[in-house]
Amino acid sequence: MSPAGTASSASARPAIDWASLRARAAAAQARLDELLSPAGERRRAILRERARLAARPPAAAEPVESRLELVEFTLLHENYGVEVAHVREVARLDNYLPLPGAPACILGVVPLRGRMLTVVNLKPFFELPDRGITNLNKIIVLGDGSLELGLLADSVSGGLRRVPVRDIQAPPPSFTGLRASFSRGLAPDALIVLAARRLLRDPRFDADRT
């Protein structure tokens, strides 16, 4: 390997542009500094956008009787909804206690605001595979004043969904067994509306009575 050969191979390979690299690193540092301490202009723009959204007049009010307000949640890939009138609150699944001797649909009990809440897992009922429990799971707390029941959900969407009653169709004939008995109907976007009252009154989910 002659010195001339080394020179030619070095010139054939694209040389590293150190100056450009340094410039790019400096630009990234500057943008990061700007993002971490937003300037007054940018902050004002964000607030103006939010004020505009808040000042928007509400949508034309529809008759109360003609629509249902639903809390949406998911079990695996299926969307379910429960009428908001039967929902007391939504909580994170923390520190649940499995009940020895309970059926598979009873996940356990959870302490909530000084009381013990029975949590039901609907996946075995609806023949859906169980993927295990994480602290990302939520509990939708159903209640009608006297009875309370927690439904295990994989995720809960933030807002309420309003669906006109006429858009809710009867459960399709493909729904069988418990899925048919606990379904109230089928809303658009394959949203299965659950019958919260039947769930509350089902004796299988009454931890106190069992």
Added chain:
Amino acid sequence: MKWSIGLKIVVGFASILLVRLLFSLLSFLSIQEFDETARRSTRSHEVLNSLENTLTGLLNGQTAQRGYALTGDDSYLAPYEGARQSVDSHLARLRTLLADNPAQLQPLVELTPLVAKKFKEYEEILVARREQGLDAAVKLVAEGRGQDTMNAIRSLVDAMKTEELARLAAREAATTANARQSKLMTVVGMICSVALITGVGVWLTRTIARPLGAVTAAARDIAAGDLSVKLPDTARTDEVGELFRAFSRMIDSLNAVASVAQRIASGDLSAEVKPQSAKDTLGNAFATMRDGLRRSTAEMQEAANVLASTASQILAATSEVAAGSTETAAALAQTTATIEEVKQTAQLASQKAKLVSENAQTATQIAQSGRAAVDATSESIGRIQQQMGSIAETVVRLSEQSQAIGEIVATVADLAEQSNLLAVNAAIEAARAGDQGKGFAVVAQEVKSLADQSKQATAQVRSILNDIQKAISRSVMAAEQGDRTVEAGMKQSLAANEAIRSLAEVIESGAQAAMQIAASSQQQSVGMDQVASAMESIKEASNQNASGTKQTETAARNLHAVGQKLHALVGRYKLAAN
């Protein structure tokens, strides 16, 4: 005519023989008569002679007796005794001659005693003379007593002479007549013989010679090869008729053979030849000849086929050889050209080898400087290795810092989740509050939106952190690879150092090899000159070979043509009837 030719000839010659016998018998009788007459005439002359001698003997005896009587000399007694014996012998002779003639025998019988008486008288005188002397003897002679006896003897002899002469004359007359008759008979016999022979000759000629002439003419024509002759039909049953028919059959047979010969000559060997008999030499010979010709022709056909095919093969082979010769010539030309090129190449190689030897000197010096450069490179690579280490350490520190960022992001995400739940519960409370809760519901909605945005932002940060982590891992790996590359570079520069050193050695040995190549190329050039001259000889030989092959090809072509011709010629012969 029912007679055969033999009978005819026998009859003809028998008639001639009879006539000739008749006349010959007559001539024989005549000649015998002549002979008898001549014998009788001779006896007559002998009788006459004997009579005369008898008389002479008597007279001689008288003379001798008288001489003795006169002289008394005893010398006269010898003739006397001779005369007396002579007379006795003649008389005996006469007796034999006249034994068959009684007319003459009678006088002879009379004569004999007279002669004896006479000689008795002579005896008396002689005795007288001897005993009584001369006087007594003369007295007795003078008495003359013997005269009478003598006369009687004379008369008797004369009578006998006369008689004998008469007989002789009569015989001569008869002989003359006989001779005339013989002449006449000879002439007549001659005339008769001529007439008869002429007649028989003409007859035989007409019945035999003419037909034979016709047959001879036909035979001459046949001998001359003309088989178109025709013999007239004949009803004759004799040999000539047989000859005619036999000749006709012979002509027919010959014509049949000739026609067969003509067919064979025209090439038709299917003609059947039927020999007339077991001894038919010509027929058998023809059959044998035809069989032989058929066999020969079949063999010739086969041979012609073989010859034709062989000639074709030879021609093909010769053509291939000729083509091969041409290719050889072309190859030779190419080889010669190649040798010239090789020669030039060898010279070029010699020059190049010298150039290589000179270049090798330069290359050795360059190798020295190359080794120095490689050593410098090794030092640089060592420094690069240290810098690579510090780069890797820095990057790993970066990775640890981004892990801290990740923990912060997780906390933010948890806060966003809690805000979301809070928004849901707020909405539920607002719904429960009815119309009073509507404003609160809007706030709850806003909180939910913020929580969602926070969640999305943390997701983005996570993704970016993930990318950063991957980039850091790649950087560490790149640094590691760089380290290995640098390690390899170090080894390679050592190897390069070694390589340059061995290269220098190789160049040195290469220079020596180049010198040897130069010498070898010189030798190769000389060798190529020898090869070129050898190629010239091969070229001449190849040219001769090519011309010879051309002649062979011409010969093979001729042979092929001859084979074809022979095939055609032999093919004209028809071997079988079909």
